[in-house]
Amino acid sequence: MTPSTAETVLFWVLAPIMVLAASGLLFARKAVHAALCVITVMISLAFLYVAQEAPFLGVVQVVVYTGAVMMLFLFVLMLVGVDASDSLVETLKGQRWVGWLAALGLGVVLVGVVGRATYPDAVGLAEANAPGNPTGVARIIFGQHVFGLEVVGALLVTAALGALVLTHRQRLKPLVKQPERAAARVAAGARLTPLPAPGVYARHNAMDVPALDPDGNPIDESVPRVLRIRGQEAGTAEYRADTYRRAVTAVLAERGTAVTDGEVDAALGTVEDDPRPAAAPPGTTTGPTADIDLGGGSTRTETER
Amino acid sequence: MTATLAAVLPTALPAAAADGGAADFSQDVFWVWLLKAVGILVFLLLSVLIAIWFERRVVGRMQLRPGPNVHGPFGLFQSLADAMKLLLKEDVTVKAADKLVYLVAPFIAVFCSLLTMAVIPFGPEVSIFGVVTPLQLTDFPVAVLYILACASVGVYGIVLGGWSSNSTYPLLGAVRSTAQVISYELAMGLSLVSVFILAGSMSTSEIVASQTTVWWLIPLAPAFVIYVISMVGETNRLPFDLPEAEGELVGGYTTEYSSMKFAWFFLAEYINMLNVSAVATTLFFGGWRAPWPLSWIGDGVLNTGWWPLLWFVAKVWLFMFLFVWIRGTLLRFRYDQFMKFGWKVLIPSALVWLVCVAVVQGVRQFGGADVMAMLPWLGGAILVIVALSFLIPEKKAAAPAAPSDEPFDAFAGGFPVPPLPGQSLPPSPRARLRAAAADAAPASPALVGGPATDQGADGDAPESPTQEVPRG
Numbered sequence: 040m041t042p043s044t045a046e047t048v049l050f051w052v053l054a055p056i057m058v059l060a061a062s063g064l065l066f067a068r069k070a071v072h073a074a075l076c077v078i079t080v081m082i083s084l085a086f087l088y089v090a091q092e093a094p095f096l097g098v099v100q101v102v103v104y105t106g107a108v109m110m111l112f113l114f115v116l117m118l119v120g121v122d123a124s125d126s127l128v129e130t131l132k133g134q135r136w137v138g139w140l141a142a143l144g145l146g147v148v149l150v151g152v153v154g155r156a157t158y159p160d161a162v163g164l165a166e167a168n169a170p171g172n173p174t175g176v177a178r179i180i181f182g183q184h185v186f187g188l189e190v191v192g193a194l195l196v197t198a199a200l201g202a203l204v205l206t207h208r209q210r211l212k213p214l215v216k217q218p219e220r221a222a223a224r225v226a227a228g229a230r231l232t233p234l235p236a237p238g239v240y241a242r243h244n245a246m247d248v249p250a251l252d253p254d255g256n257p258i259d260e261s262v263p264r265v266l267r268i269r270g271q272e273a274g275t276a277e278y279r280a281d282t283y284r285r286a287v288t289a290v291l292a293e294r295g296t297a298v299t300d301g302e303v304d305a306a307l308g309t310v311e312d313d314p315r316p317a318a319a320p321p322g323t324t325t326g327p328t329a330d331i332d333l334g335g336g337s338t339r340t341e342t343e344r
Numbered sequence: 345m346t347a348t349l350a351a352v353l354p355t356a357l358p359a360a361a362a363d364g365g366a367a368d369f370s371q372d373v374f375w376v377w378l379l380k381a382v383g384i385l386v387f388l389l390l391s392v393l394i395a396i397w398f399e400r401r402v403v404g405r406m407q408l409r410p411g412p413n414v415h416g417p418f419g420l421f422q423s424l425a426d427a428m429k430l431l432l433k434e435d436v437t438v439k440a441a442d443k444l445v446y447l448v449a450p451f452i453a454v455f456c457s458l459l460t461m462a463v464i465p466f467g468p469e470v471s472i473f474g475v476v477t478p479l480q481l482t483d484f485p486v487a488v489l490y491i492l493a494c495a496s497v498g499v500y501g502i503v504l505g506g507w508s509s510n511s512t513y514p515l516l517g518a519v520r521s522t523a524q525v526i527s528y529e530l531a532m533g534l535s536l537v538s539v540f541i542l543a544g545s546m547s548t549s550e551i552v553a554s555q556t557t558v559w560w561l562i563p564l565a566p567a568f569v570i571y572v573i574s575m576v577g578e579t580n581r582l583p584f585d586l587p588e589a590e591g592e593l594v595g596g597y598t599t600e601y602s603s604m605k606f607a608w609f610f611l612a613e614y615i616n617m618l619n620v621s622a623v624a625t626t627l628f629f630g631g632w633r634a635p636w637p638l639s640w641i642g643d644g645v646l647n648t649g650w651w652p653l654l655w656f657v658a659k660v661w662l663f664m665f666l667f668v669w670i671r672g673t674l675l676r677f678r679y680d681q682f683m684k685f686g687w688k689v690l691i692p693s694a695l696v697w698l699v700c701v702a703v704v705q706g707v708r709q710f711g712g713a714d715v716m717a718m719l720p721w722l723g724g725a726i727l728v729i730v731a732l733s734f735l736i737p738e739k740k741a742a743a744p745a746a747p748s749d750e751p752f753d754a755f756a757g758g759f760p761v762p763p764l765p766g767q768s769l770p771p772s773p774r775a776r777l778r779a780a781a782a783d784a785a786p787a788s789p790a791l792v793g794g795p796a797t798d799q800g801a802d803g804d805a806p807e808s809p810t811q812e813v814p815r816g
Binding site: 075173 | 486546
């Protein structure tokens, strides 16, 4: 039976891709790229299966191998990486010999079975797929090969249990969960709410300016700790909307006096901000300890200190 | 690109096209495939534009605000404006990124999401320019498995996007997403298997054909519930949107993506919502079949021609509304709760349900029993199970705390606590003062506060309710 034109075209499109991807597996420098190459080969293979009228096999290949097995593989590659070296110390004495014996036994069985098996004539696709492709596959798996399937299933379950047992660790300390953590935080008298966000000013809203509390005092904790330790905290007066200063300037200008910055400052009183604190040695928190004088023009309510 | 590939696919698969379940594709020619593929693409892209607007409007209504209402009638062009904004934004490629994978990841996500609709039946046979053809691009005996396969390959987009950004939050988002999709795909697959068992096929058109008398929603209600839960988990939507949890992971796997590359991910998420809604419609809601009272009109005339397209789209949007409703109602799960729910609740219950369905179907098929004849037995079995469940000793409720006679310690355990049953609050300092004042001067009204001996620290605090302290 000669393949149809479409099938030939599909083959010649997929074959070079698969060969390239397969050699990519050998030559890729990064493990994730190699894994991607394997995925490409698997999906192309699935296309070929479907083209050869084995849609069930093709789709299951993608669902099981590409979707689950390869995904887990990639998962481990990303999380652990390939640098993690295995310990080569043998903990089970004599396992090598048992392994060789088992391998030899398996080889003998395989050679014996394959050598003695008789192959019936091929029945052809039409007859094999007569009850529908999935139904045909199901008849073979759950009819002729049901015992083999059950044995392989038992083996897989054993392997999964083995993985569970090998990776199991005894819990040495009691599990600390959310309620315990919350109780500990309350008992310690620590802050219960999230830290306040940094301030937003007319001319600046980066993380280095503190927010103001209802009294108009800067909240030190609203600036990230790292910036405070580095001494990169900015003052607040530097960035506040300077409406009052502008108003004073306008009033002075209206009176017909030539206005200089010095005069405005004199009219306002001092508005100088605290200078930026110098970088502190790591491990200490710095930042304005006293209230920053926002000048008389701030709209905050006066409070007793 | 997708359209052409989807169109070429049937040509490459003559067997699959010929073996199309209940749908007959034998009349199809090249331009019909092309037309259907382009039609699906246009339907998906338009639906995404509408879905974004729809979601924002409905969530807005649920939160008592109007939602987008500026651009176009009812704000309909808002999504267009958003799309234009994304197109014109600066396209940042992270310096430390793995360039190739970083570029390819969004395409994988979108490409795989576009594939699913190829096997969804939009309607029965119609005549397109003289060619009688089913309103479905293609169908084959393992169509529903194909949908699962596309979904599982689509996750690679998310995983690779998160990894290639070479940044912490995207990687964490990608890892979460992988674990999430793998765990919820199991429950989803198991719930779909019960439909396969009853319908006797995995081809979408045959599953729709098998729901002529009753939608699978009714006999398979538990499987439907499991499917709905896992479809929300599969599409990374609230309350299961842990891969992109803003409070924890900034933007999850999309953190380092901007402009059009971000838009691809966004598009894929919404197309996936449409996909899982369409699958739920096809497998549980009778596909394109008219809902019950309408199906009686004119001897089923509403189930022929182009009418079913309307029912199909209406049912899909019903599920889209469900998505939005859930988003507007539920809070995000914590990650460990989410995993526990998937592995310890959803998968076991899906397995139990699957065994029940398999047993009933086995008795029907091999024992030759009729469903109606089996109903009393089934009812009896359920009654016995319910009766047995009463024999299980109830978990002892924690004994009510005995009224404690210990003196009340307001700071037991180090932080302020209310009194336990049996304990009583000590009188407040203010009440004590009032009592003392009443004792000291029983005859005259206490205009001046009591003795300022024990509350001296609070200089300006009112020491008694009757004393007025002028406040500045």
